[in-house]
Amino acid sequence: MRALVEPGPELTAAQRDRWSRHLLLPEIGELGQRRLLNARVLVVGAGGLGSPALLYLAAAGVGTIGVVDDDVVETSNLQRQVLHGTADVGRAKVDSAADAVARLDPGITVVRHRERLTSASAARIVAGYDLVLDGSDTFETRYLVNDALVAAGRPWVWGAVLRFDGHVSVFDPAGATYRDLFPTAPPPGTVPGCGEAGVLGGVCAAVASVMVTEAVKLLTGAGRPLLGRVLVHDALAMTWRELPLRADPRRAGPTHLPTVTAADLLTRPGAVVVDVREPDERARGAIPGSLALPLGELLADPGALPAGPVVLHCARGSRSAEAVRAVLATGRTDVAHLEGGFAAWRAAGGPAH
Numbered sequence: 001m002r003a004l005v006e007p008g009p010e011l012t013a014a015q016r017d018r019w020s021r022h023l024l025l026p027e028i029g030e031l032g033q034r035r036l037l038n039a040r041v042l043v044v045g046a047g048g049l050g051s052p053a054l055l056y057l058a059a060a061g062v063g064t065i066g067v068v069d070d071d072v073v074e075t076s077n078l079q080r081q082v083l084h085g086t087a088d089v090g091r092a093k094v095d096s097a098a099d100a101v102a103r104l105d106p107g108i109t110v111v112r113h114r115e116r117l118t119s120a121s122a123a124r125i126v127a128g129y130d131l132v133l134d135g136s137d138t139f140e141t142r143y144l145v146n147d148a149l150v151a152a153g154r155p156w157v158w159g160a161v162l163r164f165d166g167h168v169s170v171f172d173p174a175g176a177t178y179r180d181l182f183p184t185a186p187p188p189g190t191v192p193g194c195g196e197a198g199v200l201g202g203v204c205a206a207v208a209s210v211m212v213t214e215a216v217k218l219l220t221g222a223g224r225p226l227l228g229r230v231l232v233h234d235a236l237a238m239t240w241r242e243l244p245l246r247a248d249p250r251r252a253g254p255t256h257l258p259t260v261t262a263a264d265l266l267t268r269p270g271a272v273v274v275d276v277r278e279p280d281e282r283a284r285g286a287i288p289g290s291l292a293l294p295l296g297e298l299l300a301d302p303g304a305l306p307a308g309p310v311v312l313h314c315a316r317g318s319r320s321a322e323a324v325r326a327v328l329a330t331g332r333t334d335v336a337h338l339e340g341g342f343a344a345w346r347a348a349g350g351p352a353h
């Protein structure tokens with residue numbers, strides 16, 4: 001997997017000492033630590049998930065950490081929001097978070113966003129960060145985070161907790177997102193929050209720990225991210241189950257899909273070209289050497305697609321976009337689609353038979 005962040009400057013002797021246990025890990029090493037120090041990560045909510053996540057992000061050496069939260073610390077938060085102490089009750093959570101991070105490592109920059117993430121502010125706030133961790137507690141905020149990052153074309157890490165249960169995943173605009181897991185919010189009042197149903201502190205820590213581990217992996221390019229998979233934690237049974245999550249190919253909305261132009265395809269052949277149009281459209285003209293796999297067949301069985309790299313095309317680009325989304329959701333990364341479809345190919349002087 002490609003690291004989300006470029007490495008920053010060489011480590012100093014003090015930094016080498018501080019993160020020596022990371023440097024021993026070949027998957028992180030000096031380069032990975034320089035990436036972490038150069039990274040900008042936003043945590044939405046300094047609550048049950050955000051509190052342990054912020055501490056572990058800071059300890060890991062994530063150089064710039066943004067915190068967005070408009071709330072103040074309450075006594076009932078302290079049972080799980082371990083970033084805040086008794087003396088912080090009544091203080092803004094972002095201020096308490098910044099102080100806790102400074103105690104851990106004054107070299108980490110904390111950006112305080114003491115405000116509500118809204119549809120008006122979400123795009124502006126997330127724009128300044130390489131990666132977002134969503135530790136919010138409402139469907140409304142999760143959809144806001146989802147839509148802002150889909151529009152920005154960037155992955156994010158999501159977690160949720162209630163009672164003894166936790167959920168965690170990594171979403172990506174090119175694959176499955178929160179809207180594939182919850183296409184619509186449940187009616188108000190049908191799903192209780194931690195304030196009504198309770199939550200165990202250790203469950204918050206467990207889920208936040210997975211969130212930070214995924215963040216470190218994404219930032220440094222280590223391992224296989226939790227993309228297209230949702231971990232479901234049941235602390236009473238002490239189980240972690242993994243559920244596959246696929247992008248709904250009918251999902252509308254802005255996405256940044258891998259795309260090639262007709263000019264690219266003409267000058268750099270080499271890819272297997274797959275035509276997802278119907279046989280009658282193909283009969284009227286097709287790209288020489290292309291294979292036929294109508295969209296319906298491909299959606300029913302994405303495994304029918306030949307080995308890549310593959311460029312999918314349709315008449316103008318919308319069916320091929322749907323096809324690419326479905327194939328990416330299976331975990332394949334070697335697919336793209338032809339911008340503007342067969343029409344663009346002909347307009348660029350591409351041959352047909």
Ligand SMILES: Nc1ncnc2c1ncn2[C@@H]1O[C@H](COP(=O)(O)OP(=O)(O)OP(=O)(O)O)[C@@H](O)[C@H]1O
Binds near residue numbers: 070
């Ligand atoms: N849109 C948003 N903008 C800013 N902060 C948000 C937004 N949505 C949620 N949050 C913050 O996310 C945090 C979620 O934390 P948590 O789930 O532990 O709930 P809590 O509100 O702190 O506690 P409780 O539900 O027990 O009262 C809260 O601090 C909340 O203020």
